[in-house]
Amino acid sequence: MTDTLLEIDHLSVDYETARGDLKALRDITFDIRKGEIVGIVGESGCGKSTLISSILRLTAPNTRFREGEVRFKGQDLLKASERQMRDLRGADISIVFQDPMQTHNPVLSIGQQMVDIQHRSKASKAEKLDRAAKMLGAVGIPDAQARLKQFPHEFSGGMRQRIAIAMALMSEPDLLIADEPTTALDATLEVQIIERLQELQSELHCAILFISHHLGVIAELCDRVVVMYAGAVVESGDVREIFHDPKHPYTRRLIDCDPGHIKERARVLPTIPGEVPDLANLPGGCIFRDRCDQAMPRCANEVPPLEQLREGHHAACWLNHEEVAS
Template identity: 45%
Template sequence: MENKETLLQVRNLTVTYHTRLGPVSAVSDVSFDVYRGEILGLVGESGCGKSTMGKALMRLIAPPGEISEGQIILSGEDILKYDENQLREMRGAHVSMIFQDPMTSLNPVQRIDQHGIEAIQVHEPKTKIEQALERVSKLFERLGIQKRRLTDYPHQLSGGMRQRVMIGLGLALNADLIIADEASTSLDVIVEAKLADQLREIRDEFGVTLMVITHNIALVAELADRIAVMYAGRMVELGDVYEVFDNPLHPYTQGLLASVPNIILNEREELYKMPGEPPNLTHPPSGCRFHPRCPKAMDICSRYQPSFEEVTPGRFVHCWLYQDHPEKETPTLKVAA
């Protein structure tokens, strides 16, 4: 993206959960930027820390979890220093979140129009009910929800319509950033495709910034401008979506993309299966957390943790294959056991 304006800066963010088995770093030392007006896709396997990242950006980490280190700088202000009143003002008005199951986010005994009116009046107390209703009606109609459906309750709407309601609530207050956490998980492929088109149209029309958290690689390929890949609480690769898909650099990203079925391949060709299992984050591997599963692992990978470095303009990778170290030997590829 040309003339990029940074909306959000995440620096060395660590989210720790305190359990009976010891502390678990669900997000560990993660740094990245989000640019105004872009769609950033955040992908990775289950348990890698994607949803924890989204909740951290909203300051929604609840005990026994805590944001133990780092900064989250939104429009030049570190929201980790905000008090509850400032957070209440930030949520919805500046950053909004669409959760995986909108049914659990919507009040089951409140009509759809009441959700929108309440959201507006909480942040804009001087707005009259009639004015708020007019704004809500126009916005929801733009999202494909007919005016007659505004008096319906959440259970009377389809999954796709409930997702559009959540998007509308985020747009009602002109939020700068909308975080969609697995927003397409409960939708069939047709509704999912329509949702993707709608998110792109919303970005173009309203200028909103979107972070799409998903395990659906195909959705990110279709929708996102940039893609960030997480593994075991760390961000391992970040870059332009076309560059990452055309030439994935990190071995985990390579394996992740190779695991996606390809209809062009010979039907008898076996689908790639990544060796090993995700690590136990109560006792993560030393060095690079992916090294026990990595087919390109070197001795240094188990001893030292690589940094998250920019290897080409806009392309960041967390891997020793692209970094130097005094103790780094000449790369000798080996297959993980």
């Protein structure tokens, strides 16, 4: 495929710790095409953050890339030099981080920070400030020119996240990574910011890798979705197909647990019982086995491979094999 932008190819990442190697990511494979919005869902600790820091190579020092490749426009980022990576960051690939309250430097003005990130541009400082003000206006910050002089603590959380989005889109990147950009915000702000993001995306035609555990937002925004569990992809495919016909029990349970999906007034909110397995000491067989209500003897012995069930729809579960067999 020529329009593929980012390919994650059999990526395995460990963290070296005193307890032994933490297998944070195992055999992750998926891709993002140009201008496409791909969502990643999963519980906390499923490896979402490791995945995005691996793409930008902003990982902790104890990170080990065991296997696989991260190809951006055909170039393997894991083999790129630090210099090449720095040229990509904030230029071709931008990121919006999770916590808007901590994401900006507290002692530099917003204007200064927005000028600094244009360090590749040869424009004068005044021109850069103008561009910054335009970007702030585009994400819905009123009176942007005057507010450039202000410091992060003078903005609300929602404003700060808008600023973060403005900063990320300033270079008109090919890929925007959004790491739970609305998790720390109120529900009403969340809708506003998602809508703004959609508008800007259709203007700039950048691809977005959108990480969230809010299924409603994913369904609203994304073209395709990747479901991760305990450091592995358990299902991926077209967003409608996955929501209407999930092929992995974990995906099904996630959808059942989403508050937006619960129709009747429930006495107890549904949950998935059990815990994510210990990544330093993974059990054999299927990783979801202990929490799965449809587990079979086979699940304890063999790891189900991620297989294509239909065009573009992959799942890793033996149940699908039973169906095919019978």
